[in-house]
Amino acid sequence: MIPSRALFAALALLAFSGCSHVEPWVKPYEREKLADPIMAWDRDPVASSYILHVYESREGARGAAGGAGGGCGCN
Amino acid sequence: MTMKGKQLHFAVLLTGLLALSWPALATDGAPPAPEFRLANRAGGEMSLSGLRGQVVMINFWASWCGPCRQEFPALDEMYRKYKPMGFAMVGINVESEKADAERFLGARPVSFPILFDPDNHVSGSYGVSAMPTTVLVDRKGHIRWQHRAYKPGDEAEYIAQIRAMLREPS
Amino acid sequence: MQLTRTIRSIAITLAAGWLFCPAPSIAGVLPEDRADLMYHYYDGGGVQIDGPSVLVRKKFKEKYAVNASYYVDMVSSASIDVITTASPYKEERTQYGLGFEYLRGKVTYAASFSNSKENDYGADTASFSISQDMFGDLTTVQLFFSRGKDDVTRRGDDVFSEKVDRHIYGIDVSQIVSKKLILGASWETIAEEGFLNNPYRQVRYVDAVPLGYSYEPERYPHTRTGNALALRARYYLPYRAALQGDYRWYNDTWGIDANTLEIAYTQPIGDRLMFDVHFRYYMQGGADFYSDLYPRANSQNFLARDKELATMDSQTLGFGLGYEFKVPRVEFIQKASVNLKYDFMRFNYDDFRDLRPTGYAPGTEPLYSFDANVIRLFFSGWF
Numbered sequence A: 001m002i003p004s005r006a007l008f009a010a011l012a013l014l015a016f017s018g019c020s021h022v023e024p025w026v027k028p029y030e031r032e033k034l035a036d037p038i039m040a041w042d043r044d045p046v047a048s049s050y051i052l053h054v055y056e057s058r059e060g061a062r063g064a065a066g067g068a069g070g071g072c073g074c075n
Numbered sequence B: 001m002t003m004k005g006k007q008l009h010f011a012v013l014l015t016g017l018l019a020l021s022w023p024a025l026a027t028d029g030a031p032p033a034p035e036f037r038l039a040n041r042a043g044g045e046m047s048l049s050g051l052r053g054q055v056v057m058i059n060f061w062a063s064w065c066g067p068c069r070q071e072f073p074a075l076d077e078m079y080r081k082y083k084p085m086g087f088a089m090v091g092i093n094v095e096s097e098k099a100d101a102e103r104f105l106g107a108r109p110v111s112f113p114i115l116f117d118p119d120n121h122v123s124g125s126y127g128v129s130a131m132p133t134t135v136l137v138d139r140k141g142h143i144r145w146q147h148r149a150y151k152p153g154d155e156a157e158y159i160a161q162i163r164a165m166l167r168e169p170s
Numbered sequence C: 001m002q003l004t005r006t007i008r009s010i011a012i013t014l015a016a017g018w019l020f021c022p023a024p025s026i027a028g029v030l031p032e033d034r035a036d037l038m039y040h041y042y043d044g045g046g047v048q049i050d051g052p053s054v055l056v057r058k059k060f061k062e063k064y065a066v067n068a069s070y071y072v073d074m075v076s077s078a079s080i081d082v083i084t085t086a087s088p089y090k091e092e093r094t095q096y097g098l099g100f101e102y103l104r105g106k107v108t109y110a111a112s113f114s115n116s117k118e119n120d121y122g123a124d125t126a127s128f129s130i131s132q133d134m135f136g137d138l139t140t141v142q143l144f145f146s147r148g149k150d151d152v153t154r155r156g157d158d159v160f161s162e163k164v165d166r167h168i169y170g171i172d173v174s175q176i177v178s179k180k181l182i183l184g185a186s187w188e189t190i191a192e193e194g195f196l197n198n199p200y201r202q203v204r205y206v207d208a209v210p211l212g213y214s215y216e217p218e219r220y221p222h223t224r225t226g227n228a229l230a231l232r233a234r235y236y237l238p239y240r241a242a243l244q245g246d247y248r249w250y251n252d253t254w255g256i257d258a259n260t261l262e263i264a265y266t267q268p269i270g271d272r273l274m275f276d277v278h279f280r281y282y283m284q285g286g287a288d289f290y291s292d293l294y295p296r297a298n299s300q301n302f303l304a305r306d307k308e309l310a311t312m313d314s315q316t317l318g319f320g321l322g323y324e325f326k327v328p329r330v331e332f333i334q335k336a337s338v339n340l341k342y343d344f345m346r347f348n349y350d351d352f353r354d355l356r357p358t359g360y361a362p363g364t365e366p367l368y369s370f371d372a373n374v375i376r377l378f379f380s381g382w383f
Helices: A004-017 A045-058 B003-021 B066-085 B099-107 B121-125 B155-166 C002-020 C080-085
Strands: B037-040 B045-047 B055-061 B087-093 B114-116 B133-137 B143-148 C034-044 C047-060 C064-077 C089-104 C107-118 C121-134 C139-154 C157-176 C181-194 C202-206 C213-217 C223-237 C241-252 C257-269 C273-285 C312-325 C335-353 C367-382
Touching: A045 C034, A045 C047, A045 C312, A045 C335, A045 C367, B055 B066, B055 B155, B066 B087, B066 B155, B099 B114, B133 B155, B143 B155, C064 C107, C273 C335
Parallel strands: B055 B087, B087 B114
Antiparallel strands: B037 B045, B037 B114, B055 B133, B133 B143, C034 C047, C034 C367, C047 C064, C064 C089, C089 C107, C107 C121, C121 C139, C139 C157, C157 C181, C181 C223, C202 C213, C223 C241, C241 C257, C257 C273, C273 C312, C312 C335, C335 C367
């Protein structure tokens, strides 16, 4: 288990680094394929939330369905 | 560590990180705009040097980019209005293939020239770091403003800058 | 709880950091405006559930977004538990949801609330999340927190009234690796406290009666804390298709260990059609206190015979087809689609027995398994 203080410092650095500019290796104008709707983690939220509900109602495990990020990276 | 010690530790850490990560302010002067020569959708080629003497707006866009699509009608209106006063605009499409751009323009045509930069050499030379990026070049060929991203209402700022640059001598 | 306190302090630090950060001229984008109307249908193991699901979202000034949802389950249940210990029943569950999003620079703040009601169970949930794009928009980190309060009652019993208190903490990280590959990882902790079992369900124990066994009510611990870790990858195939792989590990204080593996493939066909296929494999080790047949009455502190807590596995194979079109004469709707998704699920239990067939000595009945058909038919409109 990573010591919580180290984890806390790392994540704080992560948060503040969002302020500064980092050179991305996939440039904003190279995100054509990533911006394609087929590359979205969750194209149809109403359908995916339902099937997740079906799984969770019949199985013991829950959680970590997630999936933010990706996409066009515009603006 | 005591409660007070922990709070002090936290405050120092916070201040230190804040200082380290404050974004660097761009203080460049007015660098010359990198030259380009790209294929024109209407046929032939177009170069930046060919537009010297006019105020030039270079808009980097892609059909997959929502804010780019939103910006187009405003850009078109700007072009129509200021073209007679010595204003030029080029929309540089950054997609590797033309099909999607052609389909987009077929549905929503614009009157300003569309150029293709499929290898992204020009995007690279202009340091495009957001989509869309709008660059304003003055009559002497220097970059005066670089707008990254677009939100409805930004065009008011563009117009103010264009009008200021149109008043300058070439 | 040490872990939840740590996560809470990390969340507060990050939130403070995000607020301190000067709002840059560059921002992100909120998802598109859309409305979805779905009919859902489930038929398996003697249970039929169907109903509507509606979801609408709209953004304002590219900074604020609102979403609202409405969902109904119309249940007709003659499941194996119901058949063996009770009688078939019908009921209806209705769920409303409302959410808000605020985009400031590269950070999205979201809050959502939902209320679910059926005749013997009510659930209220409030969720909050902060999401930030960083490192040149290649990384997205999201922290979320959810608080739920449930009210449990019992049909035909005016006195019975219990509660469940739920806390969920999670972090989700998405990383663009190349022009064609994106990876994701999620961690979620779910902590529940209160009346966690079902007021109707019974367990069975060996008894000197003609049947060979008798029933007594189930008895669960008052707390349950589970952790889930998921890893996923989505890859763009050169001829325009997408392939995704998911793995999730789960473990909780009731002794349930589960692994989930899923692969999914999306293939556009022409300009308007979209085809999806996915296969999911799930396996779980049962809860420590679970048993299909206890040796005598009141043999343990905790008793459970809920097949959901048994040692089991399930496989799902699903297909989907979507068709995109423009609605004639309605300019307001930019594009629309109609979609049909079908899933076939099979559940196999290693230590839950089917008590319907007769002539078996208790504990030797055949192991239970069942199949389910799930249909989702939905229309989407973007405006």
